[in-house]
Every structure is written in C-alpha cells, then in structure tokens.
Amino acid sequence: MSQIDGIQGNLLHEPTGKVEDEFERTASDYRPLHSFKLDKEKSYQQQFADMYFLRLTKLKPTVEQIAAEAWRDTIIGNEPAKKVERVLDIRQGELCWVAGTVYMEMALKPNILDDVSKDKWLSAPITDNKYYADDDSDAVTLEDESGRIRLVGDFLKDVILVTGCIVAVMGTENVNGELEVIDLKFPDLPPQPERWAVPEPPSTNGKGDSKQPKDEDEEMKDAQPRRGSGGKIAIVSGLGFSAQDASHAIELNLLLEYLLGEALDPAAQRELSQISRLIVAGNSISLEERQPIDEDSPEKKIDHKKYGYDSSSYNAQPSQLLDDFLSTLLPSIPITLLPGAQDPANASYPQQPIHPAMFPESRAYTAAPGSTESGWLDTVTNPWEGEIDGWRVLATGGQNVDDIFKYVGSDDRLGMMEAMCRWRCCAPTAPDTLWSYPFQDDDPFVMYTCPHLYIVGCQPEFGTKVIQGEDGQAVRLIAVPWFSATGEIVLVDSETLDVSRVKITAG
Amino acid sequence: MEDYKQYLAQKILTEDQVVTYRLLSRALKVHANTAKEMLYDFHKRQNDKRPNSLHATYILYGTRSRPGHQDEDVEMTDSPTPEAADAPFSDLVPTFTLSLVRQEQLQETLSQYTEVTSLHIYSLAPHPLKDLQILTDVTRQVYEASIANSIPNPTKVYGTIVNPNVRKRERRGRPNPVASKPKPKVDPKAPLKQESKPTPAAAVKEEPKEAPKPATASTTAKKPTPVASLKRQGSSGIGQMFAKAAAKPKKPAPLKAAAEDNQATAALSDDGEDDAEPMSSVKSEDNKESSSARQARKDRQAELQRMMEESDEEEEEAEEAEKEDPMDEEPPPPEPEPETKTGEQEPAEVVSGTSGGRRRGRRRVMRKKQILDEKGYLVTMQEAGWESFSEDEAPAVAPPPPKPKLQEQKSVKTESSATTKSKKGAAAGKGGQGNIMSFFSKK
Numbered sequence: 001m002s003q004i005d006g007i008q009g010n011l012l013h014e015p016t017g018k019v020e021d022e023f024e025r026t027a028s029d030y031r032p033l034h035s036f037k038l039d040k041e042k043s044y045q046q047q048f049a050d051m052y053f054l055r056l057t058k059l060k061p062t063v064e065q066i067a068a069e070a071w072r073d074t075i076i077g078n079e080p081a082k083k084v085e086r087v088l089d090i091r092q093g094e095l096c097w098v099a100g101t102v103y104m105e106m107a108l109k110p111n112i113l114d115d116v117s118k119d120k121w122l123s124a125p126i127t128d129n130k131y132y133a134d135d136d137s138d139a140v141t142l143e144d145e146s147g148r149i150r151l152v153g154d155f156l157k158d159v160i161l162v163t164g165c166i167v168a169v170m171g172t173e174n175v176n177g178e179l180e181v182i183d184l185k186f187p188d189l190p191p192q193p194e195r196w197a198v199p200e201p202p203s204t205n206g207k208g209d210s211k212q213p214k215d216e217d218e219e220m221k222d223a224q225p226r227r228g229s230g231g232k233i234a235i236v237s238g239l240g241f242s243a244q245d246a247s248h249a250i251e252l253n254l255l256l257e258y259l260l261g262e263a264l265d266p267a268a269q270r271e272l273s274q275i276s277r278l279i280v281a282g283n284s285i286s287l288e289e290r291q292p293i294d295e296d297s298p299e300k301k302i303d304h305k306k307y308g309y310d311s312s313s314y315n316a317q318p319s320q321l322l323d324d325f326l327s328t329l330l331p332s333i334p335i336t337l338l339p340g341a342q343d344p345a346n347a348s349y350p351q352q353p354i355h356p357a358m359f360p361e362s363r364a365y366t367a368a369p370g371s372t373e374s375g376w377l378d379t380v381t382n383p384w385e386g387e388i389d390g391w392r393v394l395a396t397g398g399q400n401v402d403d404i405f406k407y408v409g410s411d412d413r414l415g416m417m418e419a420m421c422r423w424r425c426c427a428p429t430a431p432d433t434l435w436s437y438p439f440q441d442d443d444p445f446v447m448y449t450c451p452h453l454y455i456v457g458c459q460p461e462f463g464t465k466v467i468q469g470e471d472g473q474a475v476r477l478i479a480v481p482w483f484s485a486t487g488e489i490v491l492v493d494s495e496t497l498d499v500s501r502v503k504i505t506a507g
Numbered sequence: 508m509e510d511y512k513q514y515l516a517q518k519i520l521t522e523d524q525v526v527t528y529r530l531l532s533r534a535l536k537v538h539a540n541t542a543k544e545m546l547y548d549f550h551k552r553q554n555d556k557r558p559n560s561l562h563a564t565y566i567l568y569g570t571r572s573r574p575g576h577q578d579e580d581v582e583m584t585d586s587p588t589p590e591a592a593d594a595p596f597s598d599l600v601p602t603f604t605l606s607l608v609r610q611e612q613l614q615e616t617l618s619q620y621t622e623v624t625s626l627h628i629y630s631l632a633p634h635p636l637k638d639l640q641i642l643t644d645v646t647r648q649v650y651e652a653s654i655a656n657s658i659p660n661p662t663k664v665y666g667t668i669v670n671p672n673v674r675k676r677e678r679r680g681r682p683n684p685v686a687s688k689p690k691p692k693v694d695p696k697a698p699l700k701q702e703s704k705p706t707p708a709a710a711v712k713e714e715p716k717e718a719p720k721p722a723t724a725s726t727t728a729k730k731p732t733p734v735a736s737l738k739r740q741g742s743s744g745i746g747q748m749f750a751k752a753a754a755k756p757k758k759p760a761p762l763k764a765a766a767e768d769n770q771a772t773a774a775l776s777d778d779g780e781d782d783a784e785p786m787s788s789v790k791s792e793d794n795k796e797s798s799s800a801r802q803a804r805k806d807r808q809a810e811l812q813r814m815m816e817e818s819d820e821e822e823e824e825a826e827e828a829e830k831e832d833p834m835d836e837e838p839p840p841p842e843p844e845p846e847t848k849t850g851e852q853e854p855a856e857v858v859s860g861t862s863g864g865r866r867r868g869r870r871r872v873m874r875k876k877q878i879l880d881e882k883g884y885l886v887t888m889q890e891a892g893w894e895s896f897s898e899d900e901a902p903a904v905a906p907p908p909p910k911p912k913l914q915e916q917k918s919v920k921t922e923s924s925a926t927t928k929s930k931k932g933a934a935a936g937k938g939g940q941g942n943i944m945s946f947f948s949k950k
Contacts, residue, residue: 008624010625011544011626012626013547023669027672249643250607250639250640261666324650331667334670367676463597499600500600
C-alpha cells in the first residue's frame with residue numbers, strides 16, 4: 001500500500017464544510033466487586049502463617065477430590081495408591097498421595113530468617129533478580145501443618161511450582177526421605193459463573209459477601225436478562241508519566257487523542273466510539289526520577305523538612321500529568337484505575353486504591369466517599385475483581401506474575417497466568433516473596449470463581465490465549481505490555497472476548 | 508470559513524509556531540476533522556506558492572505488514588495442560604498501528620502498511636521537526652486553551668466522542684486549580700481575557716484581596732514576606748478599602764472577609780496550607796513557574812476587581828493609593844491564621860505604647876524547652892513567658908517565639924501582631940506565613 005488515493009479514510013482534501021457526525025460512546029456495564037478491599041483500620045499485628053493455613057484448608061478438599069478421582073484406580077507394581085492425611089504419615093516405600101502447600105527452598109530467594117539471624121531489620125529492596133538457579137540447588141518441598149517433605153523426580157521439571165500453591169502429589173518416599181513424584185494434581189480452574197452473574201446493585205458488603213460461591217442463587221434472582229452493548233474494553237498499563245523522561249510523551253498524547261476519538265477519520269472514529277471503558281492496569285507513574293535523597297548535601301536536607309517531608313525531593317509533576325490525562329479522557333470514557341508497583345499506593349498486596357486526592361482535576365469523577373456506587377473514575381485495588389459487560393474480570397498490576405517469574409526458568413508469562421488459575425490462587429507467592437497484608441480470617445487471593453478475563457498489566461510483551469477447564473470453563477488470559485516501552489494497548493471485544501491490539505508509534 | 512488561513516498564516520508563518528489539528532480546532536472552535544482538512548488545504552496552498560515553506564506530520568492508521576514471521580506463526584489451539592511450554596506463548600491477534608510520521612517518511616511508512624484506513628495531517632510547522640516529542644508542548648497549549656475558553660458542550664464542537672452516561676459529582680468547594688498547579692502557562696487566550704477587562708490598570712493592585720484565600724497562600728509564600736509587609740506599612744493599598752477603623756493604618760488584610768472566607772473554605776484549608784509549604788522552598792529555583800502563577804493570579808485579581816467596582820465606591824481612593832505605591836507585584840500580607848487554632852493557647856499581650864502608628868509592648872508566649880532527663884531522654888516542655896515586641900523591629904533577629912501564634916481575630920491590633928510574629932518566623936528561616944506547619948516546626 002503506497003498509494004494515497006486508495007485510502008478510504010483520507011482527510012487530505014479541502015474542507016468540505018459538511019456537518020460531521022456525532023458519535024456517542026457505547027455504554028459500559030460495570031459492577032466492581034470489592035474482594036480485595038482492606039478495612040481502613042487494619043492491624044498488622046498478626047502472623048503470616050495464618051494465610052498458608054487458610055489457603056490449605058480452603059483448597060485441600062478440592063485438590064483431594066480431584067486427586068482421589070484421578071488416582072482412585074492407580075496401581076503401580078501391584079500396589080494401589082493410598083491417600084495419607086498428613087505429610088508426616090508418608091511411609092517409606094509405600095505408594096501414596098498427599099496434599100499440601102509447596103514451599104520452594106532457593107538459595108537466591110530472600111529469607112526472612114536469614115535477615116533476622118543477621119540482625120537486619122530493614123526489608124531488602126525488591127530486585128528484579130531471579131531466585132531460580134539452574135543448577136539443581138533449588139529444592140521443592142511439600143508441607144502442611146505436620147511437617148515438610150522434599151519432592152524429587154523428573155516430573156517436577158515440566159510443571160511450574162512456586163511457594164504457596166496447593167497441590168496433591170503421588171509417589172513413594174525413597175531412602176533419602178524424599179518423595180519421588182510420579183504424578184501431581186492442581187485444584188484446577190474454579191467454577192465459572194455464568195455471564196451477567198453479579199446482581200444489579202453491586203454487592204458492596206465487603207469481601208466475605210462477594211466471595212461466596214452463590215452464583216446459582218444470583219442467576220435465579222436476575223430475572224431480566226441483560227444484554228451486552230457490543231463494545232470494546234481498552235486496557236493499558238505502564239503509562240509511566242514522568243517529569244523528566246519525555247521519550248514517550250507524544251505517544252501518550254496520541255493515545256489520548258485516539259481514545260477521545262479526535263484522531264483518525266470518521267469511519268475509524270465510529271469504531272473508536274465502541275470502546276466503552278478504559279482499564280489502566282498499573283504503573284501510571286514512572287519511578288525513574290525518584291532518586292534517593294542525597295546524603296552528602298546536608299544543606300539541602302535541612303532546608304525545608306516538615307513532618308519528615310522534604311519538598312525539594314518530591315516532584316508532583318508526574319501525578320499532575322496523569323491527572324490531566326485522566327481528566328481529559330473522563331468526560332468521554334469511564335476509567336478503572338489499578339495501582340501498580342510504582343504508583344502512589346501501598347506496596348504490599350493487595351494494593352489499595354490510589355487516593356483521589358492525587359487527582360485534583362479528575363476527582364470530581366470519583367465516587368463520593370462512603371457511597372456504594374462505583375465512580376466514573378474508579379480507583380480500585382490491585383488485584384481487582386469485577387464484572388464488565390457481564391464478564392467476570394480479574395485484573396492485576398503485574399506484581400504477582402513478576403514474582404512467579406523469579407521462581408521459574410521460563411519466560412512464558414501466559415503459562416504462569418494459566419498456572420495461577422489452575423492453582424486457584426492469584427498471588428501464591430504472597431506472603432513469602434510478594435509483600436502482602438497479613439490476612440487473618442480470609443485469604444482473598446484464593447480464586448473462588450473463575451474469571452472470564454484475566455488481565456495482568458506491566459508485562460514485557462503482549463500475549464494472550466484462552467485456557468479451558470474440565471467443566472467447560474474458558475478463561476481469556478491477557479498480558480498487557482508497558483505502554484511506555486511498547487506503545488501498545490489492548491482492545492477486548494466485550495461480546496466475544498476477542499483481543500486486538502493497537503500500537504502507537506511516532507517518528 | 509476563510510479565517511483559518513489567516514490564523515494559520517499568523518501562527519505558523521509569523522509567529523513561527525507549530526499548529527496541530529487539535530490546537531486549530533480549539534482556536535477556531537471547529538470540528539477536529541474539519542481542522543485536519545484545513546491544515547491540508549493550507550499546507551497545499553502554501554507549498555504551491557513557496558515549496559518547502561511548510562512541513563507537515565501525518566497520522567496513519569491501519570494494519571502494518573510485519574516483517575517475516577507473520578506467516579509461520581500458527582494460530583495456537585488452547586492447551587488445557589500446562590505442558591505447552593514449547594508452543595508459541597501467545598495467540599496471534601490483529602494489530603492496528605497508529606503512526607505519526609514526518610512528511611519525508613510518509614511514503615516509506617505507507618509502503619510498510621498492508622492496509623491504511625486513516626490518513627490525515629497532524630501538525631504543520633514552518634521548519635522540519637527534529638524531534639516529534641516537541642509536539643507535546645502543543646498539546647499542553649490545547650489543554651490550556653480548552654480550559655481558558657471553555658465553551659458549552661465542547662465535545663460536540665470538537666468532535667470528541669460524547670458519553671451520555673458520564674457521572675460527575677459536584678464538589679462543595681474547589682481549591683483554586685491554578686494555585687495548586689504550577690505549570691508553564693503559554694495560554695494564548697490569557698492576554699485577550701485581560702484586555703476585555705474594563706480597567707486593566709487597576710487589575711494589578713488588587714493583590715491584597717487575595718490574601719484571605721487559603722489557596723493563594725502559596726503565592727504569598729513565594730515572596731520575601733517581611734520586607735513586603737514592612738513596605739505595606741507606608742501605604743496599605745487596597746487593604747485600606749476594607750479597614751473599618753481608618754485610624755489604624757497598618758491593617759494589612761480585611762479581617763472580616765478573612766474570617767468569612769476561612770469558614771467558607773474550612774474544609775479545604777488543609778489543602779491550601781499543604782500547597783503553601785512546598786512552594787516556599789521552590790521559589791528561588793522556579794522563576795518560570797512563579798511567573799506563570801503570577802500571571803494566573805493577575806487574571807483572578809482582574810476578575811475580583813471588576814466585582815469590586817460594581818459594589819465599592821471607594822475605588823477612586825484606592826486608585827490614589829495605587830499611584831503612591833508602585834509596588835505592582837507587591838505580595839499580599841501573610842494570611843491570618845484560621846480561628847481553629849485559637850483554642851490551643853491563650854495568648855495575651857500588653858501594648859505599652861503606640862507611637863506613629865507603631866505599637867510596642869510585651870506579649871505572652873509559650874516557649875519550648877528541651878532538657879535531657881536523668882535517663883538520657885529528651886524531654887520537651889512548654890513554658891509560658893513574656894517577650895517584648897515592637898512593630899518596626901519585625902525582621903530583626905530577636906529570639907523568635909517557638910511558634911507563631913495567633914491572637915483573637917477581631918481586633919486590628921491582633922492582626923498586626925500576628926503579622927509581626929510570622930515575620931519573626933520568616934526571620935528564623937522558616938516558610939514565613941505562620942500557618943500550622945510552622946507551628947509544629949522544631950527550633
């Protein structure tokens with residue numbers, strides 16, 4: 001294609017003076033669930049051990065049921081596979097199976113006990129280094145409340161395992177006291193709700209309520225069938241607004257004009273009006289210019305420091321740019337904003353919503369404090385769960401995948417996302433290596449319902465695929481790349497969940 | 508319809524600026540698509556007259572042919588087992604590419620596309636753009652232009668996709684957005700706006716009126732407060748208009764108005780102070796920002812001024828004062844502290860003499876005292892004490908009271924002493940306007 005004349009939407013002509021069509025944006029059906037919302041008054045006194053216990057209690061029955069079915073008639077060497085209740089009950093030489101929590105013993109993995117024994121009380125900064133060592137020094141162990149046993153065998157090389165996932169393993173204990181694994185089962189995909197399962201007034205009674213597997217009831221209540229709008233959902237992550245690095249500033253502008261429907265020609269603009277919602281999946285603000293406070297310049301430090309706040313080291317411009325961006329878009333398109341690792345929210349999972357005070361211009365679009373309805377600009381948790389156009393969506397800012405990535409030797413991020421769905425846990429490595437709130441009564445990272453759409457932001461490259469479960473579940477996995485690095489956004493058709501991507505380049 | 512040629516000729520050829528289709532649509536209030544066509548028309552005509560006098564950038568949108576591997580990638584079927592690690596990780600999905608290119612690269616880029624659905628001019632410039640990121644600055648102008656000349660129903664005019672479902676909540680009181688946003692202001696509409704004001708000369712002298720607004724405390728903080736306040740003693744400018752008791756000439760700000768204003772914006776007073784504090788530290792580094800903020804302030808003042816003229820017949824008097832006092836840019840006096848703080852302590856003062864409008868005397872202050880107790884802990888105590896003060900020695904290095912504090916708000920006397928105190932605060936190297944932050948600052 002190199003002929004300008006052949007282009008359909010060619011605006012290279014004199015002004016025609018004809019009245020332009022006015023496009024109306026497709027409505028977005030949006031019901032957020034508050035599965036990951038923490039109380040404002042939360043205690044950090046608890047131990048983390050409860051999370052592992054809760055996760056095991058919740059997932060053990062499921063995985064045992066799957067394992068029992070799979071291995072019911074398994075006879076190896078005239079010996080039937082027997083179920084043992086606890087890790088400690090495994091007898092040497094007997095073929096048996098047991099369910100428990102995986103724990104990865106890795107030399108490169110940060111270890112809180114090491115830090116305590118060395119009298120280090122500051123948490124080490126999160127690094128991008130892998131924990132995975134390619135020299136067989138890493139040990140996979142299975143533990144429950146009774147004890148821990150090391151898992152060995154070639155079978156383990158083919159599966160992704162990380163600390164915190166619940167599995168059932170079959171095998172025999174060898175002379176070294178290790179379990180030779182013959183087979184391994186995950187809890188697999190949780191039951192998937194029908195489309196349009198969340199009732200009309202979004203349940204806002206806290207996490208406990210929305211987490212119940214009560215989908216059958218809801219379908220009954222939902223008398224009037226709702227219909228999809230036939231729109232598209234735009235997903236972007238890693239906008240990376242920065243005060244200094246302007247290398248992708250024009251791409252951000254083009255994205256803005258694209259989403260507003262001001263760029264392109266009328267035919268394309270008509271298509272753009274189908275985009276009914278924008279999801280920003282983390283890292284809207286760039287960290288790069290946040291330099292550590294220079295210890296060598298005492299003069300600077302003394303200057304103006306109140307409440308330990310050094311105004312000279314803080315640059316408000318990135319958040320202002322983001323605010324401008326959002327407030328320009330908001331009159332035209334509703335936005336769901338997830339925090340990411342670099343955003344002004346708490347660092348530990350689940351990240352709580354970015355406070356609307358960060359957005360003086362856009363905050364008028366947020367929900368009023370204390371109101372139960374969702375805002376037009378919805379600043380939400382990371383991970384976040386909700387229903388968009390009837391589809392159950394689970395979205396994260398990417399830290400969960402980034403952390404699993406450190407455990408394994410592969411680059412298959414979609415595989416990790418799939419593994420998380422099959423483990424029924426969207427952040428298995430919390431609280432071991434992924435910072436997390438010490439949950440006491442509930443592990444919200446356990447997936448009770450299978451999402452239709454699982455979005456992970458801030459990934460190195462775009463990727464998508466559909467995975468299927470035993471009971472007809474189908475999950476569309478999408479890894480959303482950094483916009484600042486790739487200039488890519490993802491469009492999801494809200495009827496078919498088909499994915500397309502848009503790449504924005506300049507120069 | 509023809510005025511776009513005039514506009515573009517002036518902007519691009521005379522003023523040597525870059526114009527994008529969005530800026531043109533905002534400036535002339537036309538649809539974005541019309542603006543794209545106007546840019547093309549202008550570009551064509553000019554280059555027909557004088558080749559290469561204009562340089563355009565183009566937007567292309569469509570499907571780009573990807574080099575090589577597109578064909579051998581097979582649509583991957585879903586694998587229910589996690590063993591599919593060797594398979595291609597991702598499904599292949601349609602990709603649309605939106606490119607912004609210079610006119611020199613247009614043909615080359617076009618040849619990389621298998622299908623182009625949209626093509627239009629993005630910007631025109633009198634010279635080739637070395638870095639396309641420069642266009643970001645134009646977008647900034649668009650943003651400001653659309654704020655400056657806001658028209659009803661802008662989305663309809665500019666061709667933005669409208670959303671009938673948009674929900675926005677009304678806010679009870681907005682902090683002044685300009686004061687909290689130090690941005691380089693290149694707003695082309697601002698001068699126009701000022702010219703339309705009836706008395707541009709009077710516009711600048713209204714500064715003191717801004718004082719009671721917490722939001723403008725930031726601008727206050729940018730100036731060397733003590734000096735300005737002392738100058739103010741000579742001619743208190745607009746402040747006089749508010750002075751109910753004409754005999755007390757030093758009253759720097761309308762107290763009543765201040766109190767009312769404080770109440771009106773009570774919910775936001777925290778914001779204002781937060782804004783004020785960091786600003787004081789950046790004043791020296793950021794001349795550009797402060798000048799832009801000043802420009803914005805002038806606009807507001809002009810507006811205030813107009814309101815004043817309608818109601819206040821003391822205008823002439825004020826104008827005389829203005830002639831005497833050429834300090835156009837004179838900053839407003841420190842804002843009076845909000846009433847809420849009065850409860851914390853009960854200051855008293857004894858005025859021993861008033862000569863030539865200056866007061867001196869003693870007043871009661873709370874001093875902070877830190878001692879090391881026997882266990883080695885630092886204990887901070889507060890002790891009441893007296894210190895003498897006088898109005899004119901304000902910036903002197905007298906031992907500053909540990910915290911600037913506040914007097915009853917109703918008397919004029921009190922007001923001036925509050926000024927004195929914040930001056931001392933400033934002398935001690937702090938932010939200077941005696942707000943809650945300096946209350947807590949360590950000495």
